[in-house]
Amino acid sequence: MHQAFDPTRLTQARNLVGMTKRRLADELGVTPAAVSQYEMGTNRPRPDLLPRLADVLEVPLTFFLTGRPHARLDSSAAHFRSLRSTRAYQRAKAIAFTEQVWELTYALEKRVQLPLVDLPGFTGGEVHPGTELPSDPPAAARALRAAWGLGIGPITHLVRRLEAHGIVVYAPQRDEDMRSVDAFSTSRLPRPVIVLTPNKTDDVYRHRFSAAHELGHLVLHGDVTPGDITQEREADTFAAEFLTPRETILPELPARADLHRLSQLRSSWGVSVKSLLYRCRELGLLSDSSASRAYQRLHSLQGQPGFASEPPAGYPGELPALLSQAFALACDHGLTITDLARELAWNVPRVRQMLGVEEQRPVLRLLSGESRDVLPSTIPAP
Numbered sequence: 596m597h598q599a600f601d602p603t604r605l606t607q608a609r610n611l612v613g614m615t616k617r618r619l620a621d622e623l624g625v626t627p628a629a630v631s632q633y634e635m636g637t638n639r640p641r642p643d644l645l646p647r648l649a650d651v652l653e654v655p656l657t658f659f660l661t662g663r664p665h666a667r668l669d670s671s672a673a674h675f676r677s678l679r680s681t682r683a684y685q686r687a688k689a690i691a692f693t694e695q696v697w698e699l700t701y702a703l704e705k706r707v708q709l710p711l712v713d714l715p716g717f718t719g720g721e722v723h724p725g726t727e728l729p730s731d732p733p734a735a736a737r738a739l740r741a742a743w744g745l746g747i748g749p750i751t752h753l754v755r756r757l758e759a760h761g762i763v764v765y766a767p768q769r770d771e772d773m774r775s776v777d778a779f780s781t782s783r784l785p786r787p788v789i790v791l792t793p794n795k796t797d798d799v800y801r802h803r804f805s806a807a808h809e810l811g812h813l814v815l816h817g818d819v820t821p822g823d824i825t826q827e828r829e830a831d832t833f834a835a836e837f838l839t840p841r842e843t844i845l846p847e848l849p850a851r852a853d854l855h856r857l858s859q860l861r862s863s864w865g866v867s868v869k870s871l872l873y874r875c876r877e878l879g880l881l882s883d884s885s886a887s888r889a890y891q892r893l894h895s896l897q898g899q900p901g902f903a904s905e906p907p908a909g910y911p912g913e914l915p916a917l918l919s920q921a922f923a924l925a926c927d928h929g930l931t932i933t934d935l936a937r938e939l940a941w942n943v944p945r946v947r948q949m950l951g952v953e954e955q956r957p958v959l960r961l962l963s964g965e966s967r968d969v970l971p972s973t974i975p976a977p
């Protein structure tokens with residue numbers, strides 16, 4: 596084990612739990628410089644430290660072994676929608692998480708045929724290889740709609756459509772660090788990956804816009820180093836045109852700031868009222884001052900019918916299903932959670948969490964002492 600120690604796995608595991616080198620050093624009773632040496636590969640942890648290392652970082656001891664496929668990314672390989680509000684350790688955690696999403700995808704793809712990657716301009720694309728989209732964001736959005744046969748109307752089931760074109764979409768739950776990241780994507784892996792974290796408003800309309808925004812990064816900025824505010828604006832422009840094409844939405848938009856009319860359009864187009872107000876200003880229907888007053892009125896209507904947030908959980912077509920369905924199909928051919936955990940060198944709860952598979956716990960039925968009749972109540976096993 597000591598000789599087969601993989602230093603990159605230590606970095607990945609540390610980032611996954613959001614731990615600094617200093618804190619890990621304190622847990623192990625070594626210096627931060629020693630942890631840096633472990634991660635650079637200039638020195639290995641002592642054999643007696645390895646079990647403690649696995650325990651602190653919540654991974655099996657075998658996690659640190661070399662030889663498994665590893666998607667190695669760095670902070671320059673992913674686009675973050677909320678870059679300015681995202682701390683460095685949160686970005687590092689998101690990168691390590693994305694690596695694990697790919698590793699899980701790779702393990703499942705060895706057993707199940709996933710949809711071909713159909714994304715013009717993506718270097719690993721399996722459909723339309725070499726086809727480039729225009730560099731202008733609105734033109735690129737219209738071209739991608741045409742390539743995918745989406746027409747010019749509202750796009751239903753956006754996330755499932757992304758998956759159907761070979762893009763891996765993942766939506767982690769119950770992680771405050773990931774919630775702060777908001778959304779991010781990378782095109783530096785064999786499959787493009789979009790991660791949609793639970794946004795603070797838990798709103799399906801923001802969720803859909805984030806998905807379209809990250810799609811914009813994938814088609815516009817695949818070979819560009821992330822982090823430029825101009826890229827974020829271009830991705831927003833792409834998302835607006837992709838979700839609400841100018842040709843179709845313009846005749847439907849009101850000539851004044853009619854919020855209730857925009858609320859109706861929100862339901863039919865799957866775009867927030869705030870985004871539609873911005874679209875009105877962008878297309879010249881509202882002046883800056885009129886739009887500003889409308890935003891103030893909109894703020895006062897938050898929580899009211901037609902303006903309240905709607906959780907993505909209420910819209911199945913907007914929740915990722917590719918990996919869970921692939922796992923279910925692989926299970927039909929003999930794969931188990933334990934098999935997958937052993938192959939990935941993860942613990943079983945981590946595999947369940949990544950797949951969104953609830954643990955099947957047995958139900959105990961209480962029997963009367965004499966008649967042994969089943970009582971009406973049931974008690975879950977502890």
